[in-house]
Amino acid sequence: MNEHSLSVLEFDKVKENISEYAILDETKGKILEIIPMKDINSIKKELENVQDFMDMLKYDGGIELSEIKNIVMYLKKTSLIGTYLDVEDLYHIARNLRVFRVIKTKFQELEGKYRGLHMRFKDIPTYKGIEELIEAVIDNQKEIKDTASLDLRDIRYSKKLIQNNIKRKFDDLISNPAYAKAIQEKIVTVRDGRSVIPVKTDFKGQIKGIEHDRSSSGQTVFIEPISVVSLNNKMRELEVREREEIRKILLRLTDNLRNNLVGLMEVGEALLDLDYLNAKCSYGLENKCIIPRLNQREYISIVEGRHPLINPREVVPLTFELGKNYNSLLITGPNTGGKTVALKTAGLLTVMTLSGIPITASDKTDIGYFSGVYADIGDEQSIEQNLSSFSAHLKNIQTILIGVTKASLVLLDELGSGTDPIEGSAFAMAVIDYLKEKKCKSMISTHYSEVKAHGYNEDGIETASMEFDSETLSPTYRLLMGIPGESNALTIAKRLGILPEVIERAKSYISDEDKKVEGMITNIKEQSDELEKSNEEVKKLKLEAEKLKDSYAEKVRTLEKEKEEILEKAYKESEEMMKNMQAKAKALVDKIQREDNKKDEVKDVQKSLNMLRNSMVEEKKRKLMMKPKVARKISYGVGDKVFVKSLKQHAIILRLFMNKDQAQVQAGILKMVVSLEDIGIMKEEKKKTYTKIHSHKGSSTTYKIDLRGQMVDEAINELENYMDRATLNGYTDIQVVHGKGTGQLRKGIQEYLKTCRYVASFRDANMNEGGLGCTVVTLK
Numbered sequence: 001m002n003e004h005s006l007s008v009l010e011f012d013k014v015k016e017n018i019s020e021y022a023i024l025d026e027t028k029g030k031i032l033e034i035i036p037m038k039d040i041n042s043i044k045k046e047l048e049n050v051q052d053f054m055d056m057l058k059y060d061g062g063i064e065l066s067e068i069k070n071i072v073m074y075l076k077k078t079s080l081i082g083t084y085l086d087v088e089d090l091y092h093i094a095r096n097l098r099v100f101r102v103i104k105t106k107f108q109e110l111e112g113k114y115r116g117l118h119m120r121f122k123d124i125p126t127y128k129g130i131e132e133l134i135e136a137v138i139d140n141q142k143e144i145k146d147t148a149s150l151d152l153r154d155i156r157y158s159k160k161l162i163q164n165n166i167k168r169k170f171d172d173l174i175s176n177p178a179y180a181k182a183i184q185e186k187i188v189t190v191r192d193g194r195s196v197i198p199v200k201t202d203f204k205g206q207i208k209g210i211e212h213d214r215s216s217s218g219q220t221v222f223i224e225p226i227s228v229v230s231l232n233n234k235m236r237e238l239e240v241r242e243r244e245e246i247r248k249i250l251l252r253l254t255d256n257l258r259n260n261l262v263g264l265m266e267v268g269e270a271l272l273d274l275d276y277l278n279a280k281c282s283y284g285l286e287n288k289c290i291i292p293r294l295n296q297r298e299y300i301s302i303v304e305g306r307h308p309l310i311n312p313r314e315v316v317p318l319t320f321e322l323g324k325n326y327n328s329l330l331i332t333g334p335n336t337g338g339k340t341v342a343l344k345t346a347g348l349l350t351v352m353t354l355s356g357i358p359i360t361a362s363d364k365t366d367i368g369y370f371s372g373v374y375a376d377i378g379d380e381q382s383i384e385q386n387l388s389s390f391s392a393h394l395k396n397i398q399t400i401l402i403g404v405t406k407a408s409l410v411l412l413d414e415l416g417s418g419t420d421p422i423e424g425s426a427f428a429m430a431v432i433d434y435l436k437e438k439k440c441k442s443m444i445s446t447h448y449s450e451v452k453a454h455g456y457n458e459d460g461i462e463t464a465s466m467e468f469d470s471e472t473l474s475p476t477y478r479l480l481m482g483i484p485g486e487s488n489a490l491t492i493a494k495r496l497g498i499l500p501e502v503i504e505r506a507k508s509y510i511s512d513e514d515k516k517v518e519g520m521i522t523n524i525k526e527q528s529d530e531l532e533k534s535n536e537e538v539k540k541l542k543l544e545a546e547k548l549k550d551s552y553a554e555k556v557r558t559l560e561k562e563k564e565e566i567l568e569k570a571y572k573e574s575e576e577m578m579k580n581m582q583a584k585a586k587a588l589v590d591k592i593q594r595e596d597n598k599k600d601e602v603k604d605v606q607k608s609l610n611m612l613r614n615s616m617v618e619e620k621k622r623k624l625m626m627k628p629k630v631a632r633k634i635s636y637g638v639g640d641k642v643f644v645k646s647l648k649q650h651a652i653i654l655r656l657f658m659n660k661d662q663a664q665v666q667a668g669i670l671k672m673v674v675s676l677e678d679i680g681i682m683k684e685e686k687k688k689t690y691t692k693i694h695s696h697k698g699s700s701t702t703y704k705i706d707l708r709g710q711m712v713d714e715a716i717n718e719l720e721n722y723m724d725r726a727t728l729n730g731y732t733d734i735q736v737v738h739g740k741g742t743g744q745l746r747k748g749i750q751e752y753l754k755t756c757r758y759v760a761s762f763r764d765a766n767m768n769e770g771g772l773g774c775t776v777v778t779l780k
Helices: 003-008 011-019 025-032 040-059 071-079 087-109 115-121 128-135 150-175 201-206 226-259 261-286 339-354 389-403 421-437 449-457 489-495 500-508 512-592 596-625 712-728 744-755
Strands: 189-191 194-200 209-214 220-225 293-295 300-305 318-322 328-332 366-368 372-376 408-412 441-446 461-469 474-481 641-644 649-657 662-667 670-675 679-681 691-694 701-706 733-737 759-764 774-779
Touching: 003 011, 003 372, 011 025, 011 261, 011 339, 025 261, 040 115, 040 261, 040 293, 040 339, 071 087, 071 226, 071 261, 087 115, 087 128, 087 226, 087 261, 087 759, 128 226, 150 194, 150 220, 150 226, 189 220, 194 201, 194 209, 194 226, 201 220, 209 226, 220 226, 226 261, 300 339, 318 339, 318 474, 328 339, 328 421, 328 449, 339 366, 339 372, 339 408, 339 441, 372 389, 389 408, 389 421, 421 441, 421 449, 449 461, 641 662, 701 712, 712 733, 712 744, 712 774, 744 759, 744 774
Parallel strands: 293 366, 328 441, 328 461, 372 408, 408 441, 701 733
Antiparallel strands: 189 194, 194 220, 209 220, 300 318, 300 366, 461 474, 641 649, 641 679, 649 662, 662 670, 691 701, 733 774, 759 774
8 A cells, every 4th residue: 555545545534533533642643543454364353343342332332431541651650760650640540440440341241242352352451459559549539548548647637736726826816806907807828838817017016926928019918926836837847747658658559550560551552442442433333334344355345335524415325346247447427527536435445444444335345355555536746846747647657557466456537637638548548458457456537438438348347437417417426337428518518508500510520439439328328227217117016016915914914813813712612612511411421320221322422522522622723823824024123122012111122033923022131032913113212200411422321310318228229229220221320329428328328239239330420420429330
């Protein structure tokens, strides 16, 4: 792949769009440096992982990456012995270690669905011990906890005592009427790290102490009263001791990181890799991309391919193939008709696939493995080298012809343009023949009549054209396979009102050969239009036949159901009759048993009755159980959300058993097999009454329950009922609001969550989610 080809295909713009979905700057840089991979196995593995990751984002709640940082950068600071990380760095390392551990656990739990992702991160270690060690020292406000060490606890306790003494001294001073006129404001402030009080300059002699500062106007001086000087001195000593103790704590934590540096760096690299994957997959989902099939042959089959840089509402999807029945595709049509977009679409989708990026096309698209993609598209005139447009064109063609192999894809726009039409068309045909001999795959656009005819008559070359509506004088941007494009210059000129004699004179200058070519193209176009109309009629007839077939099947099914009901009613009546007959027979037997000469007759009567009953039972089974099955048309499939009537509950279809008219569904944690008749298309759900919170792009939806003000047992009981409903409704995350208060309710709830069967994991909420007053719970 040469840089020039990737540039003219605008691959850099695609990468810029993908990089916007990355969180870290390092990831953005990595995305901008993406180039197609050389090894087909590496491409397949990357595409499989991207497919798994997209499915996980779409169907399994995705992963939480909003807090990630490049901890590799933090960890590099620990390389020198004696250095230590600051509080914020350590806080971010702990949070990122937790993020990776939770993600790895999720991959492990979903190994059956996403084995590739599990294997990609399986051997990277987790460090729950280091997480807990840092979290025991640093709180969620990124401050060192009082309990980080015994010495720090004692120092801070002493500081509080002294601070209270200083406050009491100042309160006594401020409240003393003797100093009311002297004090400028009844506040205590700090100057040079010491507590002072503002005093009017004219009265500063009334309050004995040390002057530390003056206001800009000179009317106020800041005095440290003599009564608090010793207390301030003690406070300064404690602050120095506190800083030293914190330094020791941070040094100890940093040494712990340094001892595990290799594994921690692996975690940091894994987080960068996750951000990289998440960016590509988020781009894919946002732009309705798919992962195409990758074949080992040099074969392309693009189905409903869209140019990734054009607004989806404006772009016309293209469908074509190359490399199966022919190696060259010659595209003709008017200028601005979409030929260039078609070439760029083919090149971009191929390059994106070979780079492990999801593409904008149908999932039926098939992309081959090409060792090189070469493109010469648009006017690439080089001002620096003072080359003409045609000279620059020739230079690019020369580079392509030298490097091309059987495993190459070549894209040439307006081949042979920029010079004399006769020589240009001859040059274009020669290049086409050369590429054909090399057996490479090529897409070439041209507007020369001779080249059109050459491509139409040569084996191994397929022609196509960009459709042009001569009525509206505008292109439709549809690619018509097998039809060379016709010239529209004179048609357009005529419709725009150019004098008829000028049009006729122009026609007289067209050579007989060109007229034959245009006539051939017109004839092919007319035949194609007739064929297309016939195909449309066939489609309509086929659609009507399908409707009649469905209607007939439904009627047969209704009749079968009515027949079943009639038979059931008849057999029910016959069973009642048999019961009555058996009762009468039993009475007759009892009567006759008293008469010995009638015993043989009784046995015969009883035997006949039993035979009649068995015959009716067998007939019922044969009629009801062996009736022919009628296929039932359904409008839903696997993964759809439906309503199960017997449960009065929404559920997800896991599997369909069409031969049994049954389906396996999952309603919350409950899986069961139900009849298709028991399933209804899901109606629009009523709005929930609980709070719904949206997190960052690609994350799951969170629901909140407020338990503040309740006793622990009462709150746990309500929480259990709530999680029962949340699990049945398929929620992924919930927020449990318990408030801060004394901490007893939070402690009780989190103790319960550790053993709760519904809970996969839980954590304290972030500051923007409620901090320690809220716990975020991930359900199984």
